[in-house]
Amino acid sequence: MVCIYCGNSTYVTNSREQRRHGHVWRRRACKHCGAIFTTVESADLSLSLSITRPDGSIEPFSRDTLFMSLVQALGHRSDAIDAASALAATVIAHLLKTRPGASIEVAAIRSVAYNTLQRFDRVAAISYAAYHKA
Numbered sequence: 001m002v003c004i005y006c007g008n009s010t011y012v013t014n015s016r017e018q019r020r021h022g023h024v025w026r027r028r029a030c031k032h033c034g035a036i037f038t039t040v041e042s043a044d045l046s047l048s049l050s051i052t053r054p055d056g057s058i059e060p061f062s063r064d065t066l067f068m069s070l071v072q073a074l075g076h077r078s079d080a081i082d083a084a085s086a087l088a089a090t091v092i093a094h095l096l097k098t099r100p101g102a103s104i105e106v107a108a109i110r111s112v113a114y115n116t117l118q119r120f121d122r123v124a125a126i127s128y129a130a131y132h133k134a
């Protein structure tokens with residue numbers, strides 16, 4: 001990767017795999033201008049997963065949409081953001097494992113999200129189900 005400031009080549013000074021969140025964090029330094037910046041590498045889920053809407057239309061999967069729905073359900077917890085991030089990774093891993101290459105119905109994603117929440121926090125699962133009832 002080239003330097004975001006001057007465009008010259010960079011080298012990695014530190015690298016950390018964040019298994020729980022499914023991405024790799026890298027600290028990079030520029031040989032030319034000395035700038036230091038961070039990159040995060042993760043799978044492009046919008047290209048890897050797609051969802052089928054009830055009207056039959058297909059659109060790219062959005063981790064952000066899933067994440068926000070989980071944050072909302074976990075709103076009563078002080079660790080809602082961290083928990084939602086970890087649970088989103090769990091839901092996505094499950095979808096990638098069980099439905100490789102397939103377009104997934106919204107209802108199926110909600111079902112996986114609900115089951116994942118229920119194992120973690122029953123109150124959050126009830127909140128999620130109430131909000132997402134069609």
Ligand SMILES: [Zn+2]
Pocket residue numbers: 003004005006007008030031032033034035
């Ligand atoms: Zn530079």
